[in-house]
Amino acid sequence: MPETTMTWASVAPAIGEIFLTFAICAVLLIDVFSSERRRAMTPTITLGALVITAALLVTVGPVGGRVVLFDGLYLADPLAFVLKLAALLFVAVTLLYSRSYMSQRGTARGEYFVLTLTALLGIFVLASANNMLLVYIGVELLALSVYAMVAFDRDNGIAAEAAMKYFVLGAIASGMLVYGMSIIYGVTGTLSLDELAVRLGTTHSLGAVLGLTFIVVAIAFKLGAVPFHMWLPDVYEGAPTNVTLFIATAPKIAYFALALRLLTHGLGGTVHEWSQMLGVLAVLTVILGNVVAIAQTNLKRMLAYSAINNVGFILLGFVAGTPEGYAAALFYTLVYVLVTLGTFGVILLLTQKGFEADRLDDYKGLYSRDPLLALVMLALMFSTAGVPPFVGFWGKLSILQQLWATGHTSLVIIGAVVSVIGAFYYLRIVKLMYFDPPGAGRPLPEWQPGVRLTVAVNGLAAFVLGLLPGALLGLCSRLLH
Amino acid sequence: MQGFGLLSILIWLPIITGLLVLVLGERAIVAGRWVALGGAIGTFLISIPAYTGFNTGTASMQFVEKLSWIPSLNAYYALGLDGISLPLVLLTTFMTIFVIIAGWVVIEQRPAQYYAAFLIMEGLMIGVFSATDSLLFYFFWEAMLIPMFLIIGIWGGPRRVYATIKFFLYTFLGSVLMLAALIYMYVHGHDYAIAAMQAQPLSLIEQRWIFLAFLLAFAVKVPMWPVHTWLPDAHVEAPTGGSVILAAIMLKMGGYGFLRFSLPIAPDASRELVMLVIAMSLIAVVYIGFVAMVQQDMKKLIAYSSIAHMGFVTLGTFGIYAVVASTGSLSGAVLGVDGAIVQMVSHGLVSGALFLCVGVLYDRMHSREISSYGGVVNVMPHFAAFMVFFGMANSGLPGTSGFVGEFMVILASFKASFWFSFLAATTLILGATYTLWMIKRVVYGPVANSHVAELTDINNREFLVLGVLAVAVLLLGLYPAPLLNIMEVSVHHLVAQAVHSKLPL
Numbered sequence: 009m010p011e012t013t014m015t016w017a018s019v020a021p022a023i024g025e026i027f028l029t030f031a032i033c034a035v036l037l038i039d040v041f042s043s044e045r046r047r048a049m050t051p052t053i054t055l056g057a058l059v060i061t062a063a064l065l066v067t068v069g070p071v072g073g074r075v076v077l078f079d080g081l082y083l084a085d086p087l088a089f090v091l092k093l094a095a096l097l098f099v100a101v102t103l104l105y106s107r108s109y110m111s112q113r114g115t116a117r118g119e120y121f122v123l124t125l126t127a128l129l130g131i132f133v134l135a136s137a138n139n140m141l142l143v144y145i146g147v148e149l150l151a152l153s154v155y156a157m158v159a160f161d162r163d164n165g166i167a168a169e170a171a172m173k174y175f176v177l178g179a180i181a182s183g184m185l186v187y188g189m190s191i192i193y194g195v196t197g198t199l200s201l202d203e204l205a206v207r208l209g210t211t212h213s214l215g216a217v218l219g220l221t222f223i224v225v226a227i228a229f230k231l232g233a234v235p236f237h238m239w240l241p242d243v244y245e246g247a248p249t250n251v252t253l254f255i256a257t258a259p260k261i262a263y264f265a266l267a268l269r270l271l272t273h274g275l276g277g278t279v280h281e282w283s284q285m286l287g288v289l290a291v292l293t294v295i296l297g298n299v300v301a302i303a304q305t306n307l308k309r310m311l312a313y314s315a316i317n318n319v320g321f322i323l324l325g326f327v328a329g330t331p332e333g334y335a336a337a338l339f340y341t342l343v344y345v346l347v348t349l350g351t352f353g354v355i356l357l358l359t360q361k362g363f364e365a366d367r368l369d370d371y372k373g374l375y376s377r378d379p380l381l382a383l384v385m386l387a388l389m390f391s392t393a394g395v396p397p398f399v400g401f402w403g404k405l406s407i408l409q410q411l412w413a414t415g416h417t418s419l420v421i422i423g424a425v426v427s428v429i430g431a432f433y434y435l436r437i438v439k440l441m442y443f444d445p446p447g448a449g450r451p452l453p454e455w456q457p458g459v460r461l462t463v464a465v466n467g468l469a470a471f472v473l474g475l476l477p478g479a480l481l482g483l484c485s486r487l488l489h
Numbered sequence: 490m491q492g493f494g495l496l497s498i499l500i501w502l503p504i505i506t507g508l509l510v511l512v513l514g515e516r517a518i519v520a521g522r523w524v525a526l527g528g529a530i531g532t533f534l535i536s537i538p539a540y541t542g543f544n545t546g547t548a549s550m551q552f553v554e555k556l557s558w559i560p561s562l563n564a565y566y567a568l569g570l571d572g573i574s575l576p577l578v579l580l581t582t583f584m585t586i587f588v589i590i591a592g593w594v595v596i597e598q599r600p601a602q603y604y605a606a607f608l609i610m611e612g613l614m615i616g617v618f619s620a621t622d623s624l625l626f627y628f629f630w631e632a633m634l635i636p637m638f639l640i641i642g643i644w645g646g647p648r649r650v651y652a653t654i655k656f657f658l659y660t661f662l663g664s665v666l667m668l669a670a671l672i673y674m675y676v677h678g679h680d681y682a683i684a685a686m687q688a689q690p691l692s693l694i695e696q697r698w699i700f701l702a703f704l705l706a707f708a709v710k711v712p713m714w715p716v717h718t719w720l721p722d723a724h725v726e727a728p729t730g731g732s733v734i735l736a737a738i739m740l741k742m743g744g745y746g747f748l749r750f751s752l753p754i755a756p757d758a759s760r761e762l763v764m765l766v767i768a769m770s771l772i773a774v775v776y777i778g779f780v781a782m783v784q785q786d787m788k789k790l791i792a793y794s795s796i797a798h799m800g801f802v803t804l805g806t807f808g809i810y811a812v813v814a815s816t817g818s819l820s821g822a823v824l825g826v827d828g829a830i831v832q833m834v835s836h837g838l839v840s841g842a843l844f845l846c847v848g849v850l851y852d853r854m855h856s857r858e859i860s861s862y863g864g865v866v867n868v869m870p871h872f873a874a875f876m877v878f879f880g881m882a883n884s885g886l887p888g889t890s891g892f893v894g895e896f897m898v899i900l901a902s903f904k905a906s907f908w909f910s911f912l913a914a915t916t917l918i919l920g921a922t923y924t925l926w927m928i929k930r931v932v933y934g935p936v937a938n939s940h941v942a943e944l945t946d947i948n949n950r951e952f953l954v955l956g957v958l959a960v961a962v963l964l965l966g967l968y969p970a971p972l973l974n975i976m977e978v979s980v981h982h983l984v985a986q987a988v989h990s991k992l993p994l
Contacts, residue, residue: 390635395631
């Protein structure tokens, strides 16, 4: 039912996006017109903008149920609310972790923070998109910001190469997405996800499946599922570590929302088709990600393959094809992002000017140099490997449980066995840190009490959520029912 | 819902003590040591009321605690003890004290973390034995791998990294398949409680797969032939305390798993596949016995001897089906399971003591090779007496605890088949051969070299550790009745469950 007049109630749930848009303009202008000395304030202003956005979201934004605004373009529901808050938290922590890394390399310029905010706006839009056009706008807003962030250090040849690869492949993915959407539109005559769900639920056409295929490919590209993962290791390795951290965290939430809104809602009528497609992709993804990660000598590249492997598990949650399965995928995504955030936090704390701390050998004997960071890293590695008492275990458990519940026996076995293969390379990090003697000539990490405390809290969160996962598991399953 | 109680204290006291030692750090190690010892002794003392307050007249869980843990998964923080888990909990609290004392001044590298790791292990192991919710069980079961991984990797011998990663991956592989089986049962029964799973109706095909998943998890832990190869590596490379905990308690988790999960949850599959397990057990007893004989390294020899002895545990456990099939009565079956549990406790004491003996020698000579020694009795008479005594117990001398369990299992298997008991009984010869031959080469004969000549006899600390263990081994050997009393009702209940078919008639 289209609303004709705009009232406060009809825009209030979108307060986050609205404020963020103003904040982007403000940060851009302030940075351009302030003096060199004042410019150092930009990161703080950005963080302040994030805090205010969060505060506005919490006070004005919450909705009791499913609220559709702006002629059905925009959807506000508790899921979108939680995803946005999580994205805000992750982006804020990302900025905190990156601060000294960027100032050491002279890349802490205003444009970077603007790009961070536009990317975040893209994430917000994706979380709330209820129309394929808006989905596409969200995808592009996020992707274009991130391409620029990868190339931000313009004198760095490797980063430029990574940005180029990312841009070209990402553009193909966007093309796929828009092509798939146009086919779907041609078949059903609607761009609205609500309407699409109704129309596809009754009629079943080959054309819709054709369009679906392109959309699945695009989602796989964005998430980095095999065989559309080629860009991911190069970008993770080539990008400045602060950008890798950004790419590895908040956008995963956005792409989870992308898959959820498009596949399970709009294209929910073709669940049988897409769950089969995702099943094949997920199996290839978990196997390739795990096996290739073993051969890596660069930590960032290893984490890229680890990301591929974890994305495979997220997709497995979708393969289940039930709300419980999507809830498991949501839990897995949140947990994975939390743990990845901490992992890169440790890496960034160890970097120095001229020392990237990205080779595995750089972690030799970390324990004797910095026991706290080694302990945090140990917790995060065991968590990603899925060993209790850390939270990663519950992610794997809920995915496997939903696969059993939907009768995907072979996927359960594959998921369980690849976890063991995966454990090997996470253990190797622990081995390097704890069992090997420290290598010579490593600079001592800079002492940043605030960041260290955040990293420690991050590691502790992986432990506490591992002991008491009930609340988060319950929240995820409530959000998707 | 019952709140925190005795078992929670037993689990969390050592863990918190361990964290405290960790926080005190390496600089306050003198205090840390005493805190660690206090924690270990305190835990042992608190475990005594579990024994004295234990009601031997019932097979149901006692000291029960149940708190809601993960509502959306219907998982509970549920603890309880019965006659099968109580002896193992007591063994854990008892042995940990000696591990702490044995590492008193010997561990020079990061001692605070060493004590902390063992105390945290202790809590987790008690958690494994007392969890009555399978998800909680799995939680402790897996969490335990982390401290053990670090113990072997940090304080181990030269090939420690290889050994510890092999240990971790082997056990992890077994465990994840068990997890898959547990989730399968949850998905169909909507309950993670072990008791509910035991009561859950399952078809033969389901049981077969579940049994195989459990078998892999528990067989790796026991370890049974042919998945035993991680154990010699882990033992050889682990520090003394690690070897003691590994042999004395972690191996028992496999045997405990069979009793708690495999038999009651998949009784029909157990009956069907019993010959597989019995064959694996007998191969462990006989073949591994021969393998032990030719070892050059004392720790490796004891490790192989552990595998052979654990073969008795699995033989006694699964022998019940063969006994019931041939005699038609449950009494022989009960004898076999009793024997298996006694063997577990006894092996915990004896192998732990033997590893401590090797540790005593290793601390002085930094060699585990049998050929480095000879004539130790001439310079270390007190030590030699202990080593010979534990060697005798290891080869099953009547009067020691080693005899009781083996004898019961052989007796029970005789009721099943003459050949089972014949093969099992070869251990009386093989065990004596490899153990006593090692003792002869190490302890007796003329002083082999100048290093041996310089050895000093055990000090008071070592004397205390070995002495208390010797008393325990003797007590259990001469008067096993208290232990058998605790187990009796629970074992009867278990055997009745294990032979009761879950299939519709």
